[in-house]
Amino acid sequence: MNKHQRVDDVVYGAPSTAHHVIYVSDLTGASANLGGEAYITTHPSRRHLCIQPHGRRFTPTAKTTARKLHGHASKAHDRYTAHEAREFAMCPATVPPLSSVKALAFDVFGTTVDWRSSVTEELTLRAYRKRSSNPSPALKDRLDSLDQDDWARFAQAWRDTYVHFVRSFNPGQDVWKTIDEHHRDSLVQLLGTWGLEGLYTDAEVDSLSLVWHRLAPWPDTVDGLAKLRDSGKLVLATLSNGNMDLVRDLNDFGGLGFHRLFCAETFRAYKPRPETYLGAARDMGLEPGQVAMVACHMGDLEAAKACGLRTIYVERPREEAWDKDGEEFVAARNWVDLWIGEEEGGFVTMADKLLDIL
Numbered sequence: 001m002n003k004h005q006r007v008d009d010v011v012y013g014a015p016s017t018a019h020h021v022i023y024v025s026d027l028t029g030a031s032a033n034l035g036g037e038a039y040i041t042t043h044p045s046r047r048h049l050c051i052q053p054h055g056r057r058f059t060p061t062a063k064t065t066a067r068k069l070h071g072h073a074s075k076a077h078d079r080y081t082a083h084e085a086r087e088f089a090m091c092p093a094t095v096p097p098l099s100s101v102k103a104l105a106f107d108v109f110g111t112t113v114d115w116r117s118s119v120t121e122e123l124t125l126r127a128y129r130k131r132s133s134n135p136s137p138a139l140k141d142r143l144d145s146l147d148q149d150d151w152a153r154f155a156q157a158w159r160d161t162y163v164h165f166v167r168s169f170n171p172g173q174d175v176w177k178t179i180d181e182h183h184r185d186s187l188v189q190l191l192g193t194w195g196l197e198g199l200y201t202d203a204e205v206d207s208l209s210l211v212w213h214r215l216a217p218w219p220d221t222v223d224g225l226a227k228l229r230d231s232g233k234l235v236l237a238t239l240s241n242g243n244m245d246l247v248r249d250l251n252d253f254g255g256l257g258f259h260r261l262f263c264a265e266t267f268r269a270y271k272p273r274p275e276t277y278l279g280a281a282r283d284m285g286l287e288p289g290q291v292a293m294v295a296c297h298m299g300d301l302e303a304a305k306a307c308g309l310r311t312i313y314v315e316r317p318r319e320e321a322w323d324k325d326g327e328e329f330v331a332a333r334n335w336v337d338l339w340i341g342e343e344e345g346g347f348v349t350m351a352d353k354l355l356d357i358l
Helices: 007-013 015-019 082-090 115-131 137-144 148-168 179-193 202-213 221-231 244-254 274-283 298-306 327-334 346-357
Strands: 021-024 031-034 038-042 049-053 078-081 103-106 235-240 260-263 291-295 310-314 338-340
Touching: 103 274, 115 137, 115 148, 115 202, 148 179, 179 202, 179 244, 202 244, 221 235, 221 346, 235 244, 235 274, 244 260, 260 274, 274 291, 274 298, 291 298, 298 310, 298 327, 310 346, 338 346
Parallel strands: 103 235, 103 291, 235 260, 291 310, 310 338
Antiparallel strands: 021 031, 021 078, 031 038, 038 049
16 A cells, blocks of 8 residues: 555555545544554544555654544543444545645845845955944944854844834834835944944945845755746745835845745735735635745734734744744644754755645
């Protein structure tokens, strides 16, 4: 038997199993003995019942119990005939939640590109050049007091202003402002706060503020996107809070190859506003449940889920705002449809698991 053959296929194709008793164990994965020949188990990336050779077992990454799947079994070793197992396997809960997905909507900052490294390197390089160009004694002393760790903190402070901006922006009341405009305004404010007012000319401030157009992808990003794109099974789209020029430049700069570019400017609203998630699905001609949001920020996924989108979490270093030891984050494993841990290969692993489901 093929280890990925569905239980209902086995029942259809092998009537002799009709008299076997199937046991479903309420363990880390639902499992059963099928006539001593094979086990029925839940594949970790599929979340439905599968056949695998006798004596071998998957180790599911998330609990999938008989209770969750259909509500028939309330304790370990409840019995099912093959006919009951067929009904069990055909119930909606045993169908992989991502099996109907036709498009992926990707968060960009932090999920697809490594903004932290790129912005910190640019800030450090420009400060070094300024220090070598005979600035005023006060600015030179200030620059001499800053090292790369300080510029990393500056980059984080810059990012924090962005988070506050998009969270507080009200499209019904506020005049539209792009992320490019915000990045420039907040850069000027931060330079003043850090005792660096006058360090750069207006033209240099303009140029530096556009560093967000030149962010390097994570090492797994390009290969993972290529796998998904080459499969021909999915539309790959951005769903970013950046403006269109910014997102287009990132797509070109990183060689990302997205099919569609959606951003806050498209919908005149910032995530996590529902208009962004629903607008992306609508503009692709899809129902929300046919789109999966890919993000490294649980708040982004929670908002997408509330709009009916499926969810894929790709964990990235120092990106998650939620407390990873907190109840909310731990409970998210019960509703995130696919979870890729920080050390699990990022977009490449996501592509492999997702294409296995589709």
